[in-house]
Each structure stands twice: as structure tokens, then as C-alpha cells.
Amino acid sequence: MDEYDYIIVGAGIGGLVLANRLSADASVNVLIIEAGANRMGDPRIDTPGFLGMLYGNPDFDWDYTSVPQPHVNNRQIAQPRGRVVGGSTAMNFSVVMYPPASDFEAWKALGNNGWGAEDMAPYLRKFHTFSPPSKITAELLRIDRYMDANSQGCDGPVPVSLPDVYGPFNKAWDETFEKLGWRTDADPIAGRKLGAFTAPLTVDAKTGKRGYAAAYYSPEVAARPNLRLLAETMVERVLLTKQDGDVVATGVHIKNKDGRREIIRAKKEVILCAGSLNTPQVLELSGIGNAELLQKHGIPVIINNPGVGENLQDHCISSISYEIADGQVSGDILRNPDVVQALIKLYEETRGGPLAGMPISVAYLPFVDGQGVVPRQEVEDLLARYLNSDNSLPPRLQAQYAHLRKAILDNDTPSSQYLFLPAQLHMKPGATSMADVLAKPLPENYISIMILHNHPFSRGSVHIASSKAEDKPIYDPKLLSHPLDLEILARHTQFLDKIVATEPLKSLLKERRIPESASDLADLDRAKEVVKERLFTCFHPAGTCAMLPRQMGGVVDDQLKVYGTRNLRVVDASVFPLEPAGNIQATVYAIAERAADLIIGRN
Ligand SMILES: Cc1cc2nc3c(=O)[nH]c(=O)nc-3n(C[C@H](O)[C@H](O)[C@H](O)COP(=O)(O)OP(=O)(O)OC[C@H]3O[C@@H](n4cnc5c(N)ncnc54)[C@H](O)[C@@H]3O)c2cc1C
Secondary structure, eight states, X not given: OOEEEEEEEOOSHHHHHHHHHHTTSTTSOEEEEOSSBOOTTOHHHHSGGGGXXXXXXXXXXXXXXXXXXXXXXXXXXXEOOBOBTXXXXXXXXXXXXXXXXXXXXXXXXXXXXXXXXXXXXHHHHHTEEEEOOOHXXXXXXXXXXXXXXXXXXXXXXXXXXXXXXXXXXXXXXXXXXXXXXXXXXXXXXXXXXXXXXXXXXXXXXXXXXXXOGGGGGOHXXXXXXXXXXXXXXXXEEEEEEEETTEEEEEEEEEEOTTSOEEEEEEXXXXXXXXXXXXXXXXXXXXXXXXXXXXXHTTOOOSEEOTTTTOSBBOXXXXXXEEEEXXXXXXGGGGGSHHHHHHHHHHXXXXXXXXXXXXXXXXXXXXXXXXXXXXXXXXXXXXXXXXXXXXXXXXXXXXXXXXXXXXXXXXXXXXXXXXXXXXXXXXXXXXXXXXXXXXXXXXXXXXXXXXXXXXXXXXXXXXXXXXXXXXXXXXXEOOTTOSHHHHHHHHHHHHHHHHHHTSTTTGGGEXXXXXXXXXXXXXXXXXXXXXXXXXXXXXXXXXXXXXXXXXXXXXXXXXXXXXXXXXXXXXXXXGGOSSOOSSOOHHHHHHHHHHHHHHHXXXX
């Protein structure tokens, strides 16, 4: 029977960071188990522009779909999740965003010592190595104004860069927001950013290849005799026993690719890094969760904790696509197979061109609507109308909403993240898959502007559908179930009219929009309908095993240990107590790096 000091479940960010850092000590044996295959070196992963090939493909994607969402016209929304070594970073859009310092301060204030902005700042640098852009790209984006190469990461495994993929739209984006009064020169990594900027990408500037969590599993690390990666192996549950009143994780039950079941023993710890949708599933299958639910599925209850699988938060986005002016180019030209072939050739020969990265630009803005910043009194009125202040909310929500209330009233905190994306985007009634979103059925060329709602009030859940590990859990994000979310997102969507009516972006666009009903967003009710029709996820499910005090519905403590256990930890996006602003991969890397220090005892 196999036995290891540490067994890590899942080879996404959390798993690979820990596998690397823990096995640096040659006296410690580490096993990392991944349900998907090891496809390092596969050009479909390595080529940033090929990401559309990965979604819905069972070789790469768990391919979740939500249950019908009543607040979004009963639509069902896809939620791709990486099922491969590298996890979701093997298929993400590569954008590196840093949350405002106040979001980590909120984590700390919610009872998590050691998770404030100062504690986390070094870890936001530790995971990556930044390469400054070429002179042409630096000048095009005016990057020296707000990004200091010396403040970025300099020796982490994941490459971060601004490849030469940007063009007139990115330049116009920056200038347009400046005209609108949103020029700021703060460095995003410092956690005090507002206004427009171009966030770097997890792309290796030299090779044009995707940089992702697999970078932590370099050939030198993989060759360590004390580290073993077991791919194509599903962890079905954690083996738990009771010792002196504590629950102790002694190993895991696995099912390998031939369908054979085995037990592998852990001497020190089992660490769950299976992501926000699968970590709660493994806990519930192991007997940790809501007792009623476990009993319903015939699972013996080891620890009754109804917080498992609850508190699900995600960044939802609304978006509008705009036809581009004659003579301009967008990613929609990739509908032509000859263009694709020419770009593949260019990429193979130069490691550059549009396949080397998505030319996304962003803007962090406070709460705005069609008129500009929403006046404080109006925000207060909205909060009074929609936020329950009569203490009938559970303590977790009361504490969380107190922070969200502060955030939306503070004009220095980004309420939304606007994203420029150079392609048309489509949503459907019923179920919308990634293939639907990325299809290019319209003959004209478009760009899209997406609005990501940074601090959602809605809370969903993910729970087992049966006692079988192969049955996907039920994923119910309850998108827009809190009325404030619709109100906020609709108002942010109204601000799009201002953005596209401002030069120089205005001259790069024509009148035609997707959807057509978005041609005038002055009416708030119409903007709300547009939001419901166009709502999608930005792929950041989090919070389902929240790091919070137990009486507040927490699942792990501030050492990331599962309550009631001696040696079972969780290290992935599920531990977020509160969704931070912006795309979350940098935050997940930072959590994993800090977890490594906690486990090693360096903290
Ligand atoms: C399409 C898409 C685009 C995105 N774009 C961006 C972006 O541009 N910028 C950004 O910052 N973030 C982005 N993200 C989000 C970011 O990539 C994720 O939040 C992050 O990778 C989550 O990491 P994780 O370690 O928590 O989980 P995951 O990456 O989901 O890793 C979990 C791993 O555990 C494995 N696993 C699960 N269950 C089991 C089991 N029972 N046994 C064994 N193994 C198991 C999975 O196969 C997976 O490999 C995107 C995500 C997606 C899907």
C-alpha cells in the first residue's frame, strides 16, 4: 500500500504550487492526484489563441452547466473548468488582474488573521516573472505611465508579459477613458487602481506560449524522487477517522483510469485543491457537509457543517458587441480558415501574431450609470431599498454585506471591471455554451465590451447530486438572485453608451449592436432586460468552502484547515470568504503560495 507525507487532490493552481513548494524539501514525500490527463506540451493549451478548442472537450473540460437561473430568464449558463494538469489555468484567458487592497482588508476583517493586503502583497509577486513589453507595445499602451517593471514579480515560475498583440482599439480605449476623466497612473499591482489600463497576460514573451500553473511542474521539479504525479485518477473521497475527538485524514480513496479503486495513505496531511465546484463535492462524499443532505444520499456524517458548498459567489458579466468601422480589424476575421492558416504559420515562424495572446484592455470604475458616477445619496437610497438591515440575514451575510456596502459607497473602490474584447459575443435563451458565446454567425466584424460586477450580493450553491463521485454536483450560482446585482449591473451597462460615444473609440465603431435592443440604454428597465438576456459568467466561482469563523458558516479556518479536522486543508478558490474584484487567478496563486508557507511553517 502506498503512503505519502502529503496527498494533494487536484493539479490546478493550488495543487501544483503546493506540490512544487512542499517537495522542495527532499525529506518529504508528496503525491499529487489529478482527475484529468497530463497534457503539458499540447499545442492546444500552449497556443493562447487556440483556447476555443478546449471548451466542452472532455479531454480538457469538466464542462459544467448551471441549473436554470430564474433571475436570468431561466437561462442556463456554462461554467468551463479545467480537467487537466494545470486545471482552469490551462484554458483561461490569461489576464492578470490584482484586486484592490481593500478586498484583502475585508478578508482580514471577516476574522482571517494573516490575510490582509500587506500579508498578501508579497505573494501576488511570488508566483510570476514579469517581462517588460517591447518599445512599440509600451508606447502604444502608454504602459510606463502606470506599470513599473521593478514592482512586478521577478522570480516566480509563471511568465507574465504584454506580447505584441495590441492595436488601435487598445490605444483608443486608454485615450477614451482619459477623456471621460478616468486617467490614473497607479500601478495595478499596488491595489489602488482605478481607470483604464491593459493588464498583462500569463504568456511567455519569448516563446509566445501560455504560462500556466503547470510551470510549477517543470522538468526539474517533475524529476524530484520525492514527488509523484498521478494523473487520470479521480479522488472519490478522503478517508477520515476519529482520534481523541478530532477527525483525522488518513488517506484517500481513488479510482484510476482503468476503473480500479484503491486507498492511498497520508502520514501528515490531505490537501484538497479540486476547485470551487469539486472540492465541496469531495468533502460531502467524505462525510463533511450538511447532515441532512448527506443522510439523504446515504453518506455517514463525520462532520455536520452546512456551510460546505454554500456561499458560492461568481463574477457575472453583461456585454454588448459593437460593429467596427470599415478598415478596422477584430478577431472576427478568424472565421475565415485561410486567415487562421496564415496566423498559424506566422505564430510557428515568429512565436508572435494574434495567436500569442488576447488583446484585452480593462478599466476599473466605481459605481457609474449613464450619467457618470452615481451620486452618494442615490447609492444610499438603493442600499436602503434593497439591503435588509433588520438582522434577519444570517451572520455570514450580514458581515459580508457590511463590506460590500462600504465598497459601493467608496468611489476609490472599483465596483466594476470593463473589459474590451476584440470579437462578437452571443448569448442564447435556454442554455448558452461556450461554443455559442464564441461563435461568429454574423458576417460583420465586431468588438465587445463586457462589464464584470466586482462585488456581487447574490449567493449560490454547489452540492452533490448523489453519493457517486462520477455524478457531477448540482451547480446553482443563483445569478442576480439579489436584486441589487441587477440594479448595479444594469447601471454599469448604461455607462457603455457614454464610452462608445467618446472619441477616439467612437470613430472606430459603427451603429450596429448585439443585441439590437441595446442601441439606447437610457431607460433603466431596458438596460435590465439587456443584462438578463446577455448575462454570462466570467468563470470565477469561489467561496464554497469559505475561510470564515465557523459560527459564520465557515468551512476552513485561517490556516485553511477544515473545521473539526486535524490535518485536512483546502487550497483553491473555494476558500475565498468574499469574491475580490477583477479576474482571480493572481489571487488564487497568492493563496496557494501563502498556504505553502503556512504548511511548511515559514509563517
Ligand atoms: C474559461 C476560463 C477563463 C478564465 N480566464 C481568466 C483570466 O483571464 N484571468 C484570471 O485571472 N482568471 C481566469 N479564469 C479563472 C482562473 O483560471 C481560475 O479561477 C483558477 O484557475 C482556479 O484555480 P483552482 O486551483 O481553484 O481550481 P482549478 O483550476 O479548477 O483546479 C482544480 C483541479 O482539480 C482537479 N480535480 C477536481 N476534482 C478532482 C478529483 N475528485 N480528483 C482529482 N482531481 C480533481 C481538476 O481536474 C483541476 O485540474 C478563467 C477560468 C476559465 C475556466
